[in-house]
Structure formats: C-alpha cells, structure tokens
Amino acid sequence: MKQLRQSYTVETLQDGTRALVVGWEVPEDAPLAVREGLARRAITNSGRPCPCGAVATLPSRAERRRANRAGVVLRRAVLHEDDCPAADDNLAQALVDGGWSA
Numbered sequence: 001m002k003q004l005r006q007s008y009t010v011e012t013l014q015d016g017t018r019a020l021v022v023g024w025e026v027p028e029d030a031p032l033a034v035r036e037g038l039a040r041r042a043i044t045n046s047g048r049p050c051p052c053g054a055v056a057t058l059p060s061r062a063e064r065r066r067a068n069r070a071g072v073v074l075r076r077a078v079l080h081e082d083d084c085p086a087a088d089d090n091l092a093q094a095l096v097d098g099g100w101s102a
C-alpha cells in the first residue's frame, strides 16, 4: 500500500494575514481519480472554487483572532458535489481502489 504525503504551504488571505494550509501532495503515479481529487482539494485550499462549485468557507477575522489568542488550529469544511472526485467518499474509494492510504 502506498502512502500519501502531507504538504504544507503558507497562503496569504484576502486581509493580508497568512495561514498555514495542510493538504496532500499529488503523487504522479497515483490513479487519475486520486490525482484529480487531490488537485481539486488543493484548488479550494488556495481559496479558489473547485470545478464542481465548492468553495472553502473561511472563518471570520474575529474567529481567527480568537483562535490565534487561544492557540487553537481552525479547520474549514469544503462541501463538494456528490459526483466530484474531491468529495470525501469518492476520494476515499479511489484511494482504496488504487492501493493508497492517507
């Protein structure tokens, strides 16, 4: 079984603050469905919409300030369409089918 590797990038938000974004590297030798799902997740992680229309909902500036003061890491949810390769169930199945794990 092949293992995905996490990626770490720093993104600049619209208000100029910076955020650490944890995602996954896109392995070139993974099946197309895995690569497409991970690539679409990387798109939304960078603040752009997924081809299915899903967008990342960012926490408000006040929420980010509160989390920063409390030393809490914020997570954001992205709700992809049911037929999108980046949707949780589709990507999980593609990983299993291709012999990959996260």
Ligand SMILES: [Zn+2]
Pocket (backbone or CB within 6 Å): 040, 050, 051, 052, 053, 054, 080, 081, 084, 085, 086, 087
């Ligand atoms: Zn999507």
